[in-house]
Amino acid sequence: MADVESSDAASVPTFAVTAAVGAIIILIMLVCSVGRGNKNKSEKEESESTEETTSKKNEKTEKQGKKPKSQKPVKRSHSVHFTHPWLACNLKGHSGSVLSLDFSPNGKYLITASDDRTVLVWNTKDFSRKEHKSVRGNVEYDHATRVKFSPDSKAFVCSLANENTVRIFRIGKKDSGGIGNISAAFDFEKKHSADIIYIGIASNGRFIMTCSNDTTLIIWSIKGDVLETIDTRQMNNSFGAVSPCGRFVASSGFTPDVKVWEVGFDKVGGYTGCKRAFELKGHSAGVYSFSFNSDSSRMASVSKDRTWKYWNTDIRYEMNQDPYLLKTGSIDFEFSSPCLIVLSPDGRSVAIASENSVSVHNAITGETEETFSSVFAGEVTDMSFDLTNKYLVCSGDRHVSVFNNITGYRASIDDLQEKLKSSNTQAQKERIKQQISEAQESLEKLLGQSNGHAGGKNE
Known part of the structure; x- marks a missing residue:
């Protein structure tokens, strides 16, 4: 009889400890849940605040006659940027x-x-x-x-x-x-x-x-x-x-x-x-x-x-x-x-x-x-x-x-210069000289300050 009473007395503390641990776990879960809720609420409020701020900026930009910048990624061209005189x-x-x-x-x-x-x-x-x-x-x-x-x-x-x-x-x-x-x-x-x-x-x-x-x-x-x-x-x-x-x-x-x-x-x-x-x-x-x-x-x-x-x-x-x-x-x-x-x-x-x-x-x-x-x-x-x-x-x-x-x-120009050598009359020579001069002026205008012989560059 004494042994049974001793066993019952020992089981009581064990049950109490188990219940206490369970209560603590539940309390921790409740605290975490409340924390996540506050965090989500805070993020939502921050997001809404950001959208409101962006919206106000876009409205301000539109009032100034400007379009808001696109948020889409810019596609880069893979073509060669070739330059030459x-x-x-x-x-x-x-x-x-x-x-x-x-x-x-x-x-x-x-x-x-x-x-x-x-x-x-x-x-x-x-x-x-x-x-x-x-x-x-x-x-x-x-x-x-x-x-x-x-x-x-x-x-x-x-x-x-x-x-x-x-x-x-x-x-x-x-x-x-x-x-x-x-x-x-x-x-x-x-x-x-x-x-x-x-x-x-x-x-x-x-x-x-x-x-x-x-x-x-x-x-x-x-x-x-x-x-x-x-x-x-x-x-x-x-x-x-x-x-x-x-x-x-x-x-x-x-x-x-x-x-x-x-x-x-x-x-x-x-x-x-x-x-x-x-x-x-x-x-x-x-x-x-x-x-x-x-x-x-x-x-x-x-x-x-x-x-x-x-x-x-x-x-x-x-x-x-x-x-x-x-x-x-x-x-x-x-x-x-x-x-x-x-x-x-x-x-x-x-x-x-x-x-x-x-x-x-x-x-x-x-x-x-x-x-x-x-x-x-x-x-x-x-x-x-x-x-x-x-x-x-x-x-x-x-x-x-x-x-x-x-x-x-x-x-x-080369062809005109050859014709100049074989021309017979002064009038013909003057006309060819004028044509050569016009062709040279056009060539110089196209080439600008370059010498007309420059390799291409890739920017």
Whole structure:
């Protein structure tokens, strides 16, 4: 009996201790809960206070005629900020990579095509100004890879990336005379099995050319009918073009030559067929690309053999006369990708691009005048001289860089000085001297205080 009483007496303190500990734990939990509640209340009040303060600041800013600063993170551009004494301006407006460009035959406009599914038409008069406005056209459900103006500058054709065919666009006109709406007219039927890499349209408006990266070159009517399909037999095509005179189509590829065909029409405009006209032979490796001057009397080509060549194509090809090689130049910069070459309309300047570098050469002397390195972050996608020989434009990244054609001015002065030596009359000499003086003044104005030969810089 005594043992039982002793056991009961011992259990009482244990129960009391357990109850006390439980009470303490509950008390601690209550204190913590109250603390968290006060903290949340304090944070809420602080947040509301901050929002009220910000709101008051924004109201004050708006009353002062200013917009509150955006809290969104600023997106940094990854493009190269290129500068050079020859650089006239940059044309910016596309949100995607610029793939192709072309000048209108009337010289007033430049059109650019991008993978952002748009084309932009720029006024060439704005090249010398600070602001560069453009008119936008949309390429629905696709994007243009190549673009070319029509002969009347009222329409343009483009090759489509996804559909791999040609689409015709019309350019409207405002009452004020400016460019109006740009609208799609119709698509050609798909005929190429390989990707279209280049397109062209004849200056007489009689045909359109498409060139794919196999060995196919197609001649179309402007209504989209296939007039002829040519097998270039070059293993693959690397380049294709229509001559500015509208008489020829040409292609280059794996073989070390450029093949040129004459596209025939009768007096009433009926198609009579294509026949081989002439070839440019002289390179030791495949020809990357080629270019005509304005009247097709001169051509330039660039090859995998690291040379470019300047040709006299003012020949009687119907009597089997071959083009004359006038100059052979070398490519000074390192490259591992195909090159693009363009010849100025007057045939005096040559520009060559590979990867993100561009070199400018005097076609008459064959000398390299200037090299622009790292013009873009990516590759140069297209290049052209304007019809007045004043500008060289290059596309890459999301913009177009417009360069003054300093080489063209210098070549003009050299040409005038040669004419001065052979002039016969005093009146003729005075007129040539005046032309030289005007050309030199224009050149000095463009170059400013620079010596005209300075490497590009990345800021």
